[in-house]
Amino acid sequence: GNSVTQMEGPVTLSEEAFLTINCTYTATGYPSLFWYVQYPGEGLQLLLKATKADDKGSNKGFEATYRKETTSFHLEKGSVQVSDSAVYFCALGRGNAGNMLTFGGGTRLMVKP
Amino acid sequence: DVKVTQSSRYLVKRTGEKVFLECVQDMDHENMFWYRQDPGLGLRLIYFSYDVKMKEKGDIPEGYSVSREKKERFSLILESASTNQTSMYLCASSLIAAPNYGYTFGSGTRLTVV
Numbered sequence: 001g002n003s004v005t006q007m008e009g010p011v012t013l014s015e016e017a018f019l020t021i022n023c024t025y026t027a028t029g030y031p032s033l034f035w036y037v038q039y040p041g042e043g044l045q046l047l048l049k050a051t052k053a054d055d056k057g058s059n060k061g062f063e064a065t066y067r068k069e070t071t072s073f074h075l076e077k078g079s080v081q082v083s084d085s086a087v088y089f090c091a092l093g094r095g096n097a098g099n100m101l102t103f104g105g106g107t108r109l110m111v112k113p
Numbered sequence: 114d115v116k117v118t119q120s121s122r123y124l125v126k127r128t129g130e131k132v133f134l135e136c137v138q139d140m141d142h143e144n145m146f147w148y149r150q151d152p153g154l155g156l157r158l159i160y161f162s163y164d165v166k167m168k169e170k171g172d173i174p175e176g177y178s179v180s181r182e183k184k185e186r187f188s189l190i191l192e193s194a195s196t197n198q199t200s201m202y203l204c205a206s207s208l209i210a211a212p213n214y215g216y217t218f219g220s221g222t223r224l225t226v227v
Contacts, residue, residue, distance in 0.1 A: 032213045043117075043203055043218035044156075051213045089156070093215060101216055105155040 002027045006090050006104035013080055013111050021075040021107045023064075023090035031092040033057075033066055033073040034101065038087045047075075047088070080111045116140070119204050119219035126226050132191040134222050136204030143209045145187035146216065147171075147179065150201040162187055163209070194226045 007022040025033065032051045036044040048057030053068035062077045073090060090104040120135040138145065146161040148171075158171030160179040168179050176198060180188045187206075191198055201223050205216035 032215070034215045036215075036218075041221075043119075043220045044205075044216075045218070046215055049213065049215060091215070093213070100161075103156045105153075 002031070002092060002102045004090050004092055004102055004104035006088075006107050008105070009087075009108040011107060011109045013109070015082055015111055015113050016079045017111075019075070019077040019080045019084075019109065021088055021090075021109070023073045023075065023104060025071050025073065025090075025092050027071075027092055027102075030068070033064070034091040034093060035062070035064055035073070035075050036089040036091060036103075038089065038106075040086070044089060080109070082111045082113055085109055085111045117204055117206050117217050117219040119202075119222050121222050122220065124222055124224045126191075126194050126224065128195060128226055130191075130194050130226075132194045132224070132226075134189040134191075134202055134204075134224070136187045136189070136219055137185050138187075138206040138217070139185065140206070140208070140217075141184065142206035142217075143184070144207040145181065146205040146207075147177075147187065147189045148203045148205065149173070150203055150221075156203065159189065194224075196226050198224065199226045200224060 003026045034049045035047040037047045038044045048059040050057040050066035056065045064075045087106045087108045089106045091101045093101045117138045147159045148156045157173050162168045162181045178190045203221050204219040207216045
């Protein structure tokens with residue numbers, strides 16, 4: 001079946017540090033891949049997505065590249081800010097009638113000034 | 114912008130009460146979902162619905178039921194609330210014709226059962 005594995009957190013960084021949050025997946029076919037972000041006390045917001053191999057999704061300085069050969073979709077940001085402190089979820093989607101998303105367990109990022 | 118609105122941000126209920134969590138979306142999405150989120154457990158799917166009056170069990174349906182009488186509204190019902198149902202509940206919706214758009218989530222309802 002489909003599954004998503006994320007690195008366990010929390011990840012603690014200083015402001016302006018480089019961020020990588022690893023995400024690998026198991027799926028049949030070619031799913032779409034997503035990163036969602038959840039700020040404290042809020043629901044999840046779509047951060048970026050990629051729908052086919054070698055696509056790069058990007059938003060707000062975050063990037064992730066769909067790597068079919070390594071079944072990965074790692075999230076990166078060159079210089080994090082305190083305001084990036086949140087929980088990040090990797091997810092894969094299947095284009096069936098239910099459009100079901102499978103989520104990873106989430107990674108908490110804490111950025112210190 | 115698609116909006117998914119959950120009726121309450123915070124809710125406190127007593128053990129044994131019947132609890133209704135309401136979710137409304139305004140973009141004519143066919144699919145609607147209810148998740149609960151707990152520390153260390155991520156998001157777990159309770160129920161989903163792909164059409165009016167249709168519902169499917171997710172991974173953890175025990176102790177819950179749902180109602181979808183209108184396309185825009187998806188209600189989660191706790192028949193007899195228990196303390197182990199204290200959690201953050203998230204509603205989401207999506208469009209069948211746009212599988213690459215993922216879900217749109219509501220802001221969540223933090224339910225405490227005392």
